Amino acid sequence: MITVKPAVTDEELADTRLIRHSVFVVEQGVPSEREVDEHEDVSLHFILYADEKPAGTGRLRPVSEGAKVERVCVLRHLRGSGHGAAIMKEMEKAAIEKNFQKLLLHSQTHAQDFYKNLGYKIVSEEPFMDAGILHVKMEKTLTE
Template sequence: MAEVREVDSDAQRADAFDVRQTVFVEEQGVDEAIEYDEHEDEAVHFVAYDDGQPIGAARLREPNPGLGKVERVAVLESRREEGIGRELMAAVEDAARDRDLTELKLHSQTRAAAFYRRLGYERRGEEFEEAGIPHVEMRKSLE
């Protein structure tokens, strides 16, 4: 079982970035210039650890009052299907509630949409491309 932490140090932030580098840049071919953006400093970052090793990451922003945006959810390929993504999302949702956010949205890769649907997210709109990968917008009320 993973331990998910809200990032509170440069070392933990580097761990989150390492997971994202592995999953998005190396595995999925996302351009590094897109992966790391102007929102890094305003976002709340999360890291999932197993025995001190970073195995998952996510971030949360508040682009509009009361609305949170979940971004950069990643789990190392060797650790998928173990419930780590679910644990990350639970931590993100708890943090969102602690910040009095009432709704969350995310841009899910289409292949991951079923995962988010099982967590209560509903698809909004048509498929679109982001970083060269098909995505759909999904939302969930926290009220």
């Protein structure tokens, strides 16, 4: 059974950081000082629990054009099972509730098809490097 919800308690927020560290820092080699940034406190964090164990996360941050989807990840052994899509669904639902009209994100190029399947479109002219990983800018207009 999976549960996705906003991470609000200290334990839930610690779970989001643990997952992000495992995926971005350990697995992908992103420097830890880049992974945790100045936007932590202004973002709405989400946690996915699979069988009551932390398994995925993402965050939603207000920006001038709408909201930015960031730090979406699922533990390696659970990828491809719909967990990432479940996180995105909850973040989009929260964005609509907060009256955001558009979601933006920077997708690692290997994940761009995942986001395309969720209705996001590539809007950057060329891929770009971020934290040593190739990315594309994507966006989606929200409707209720």
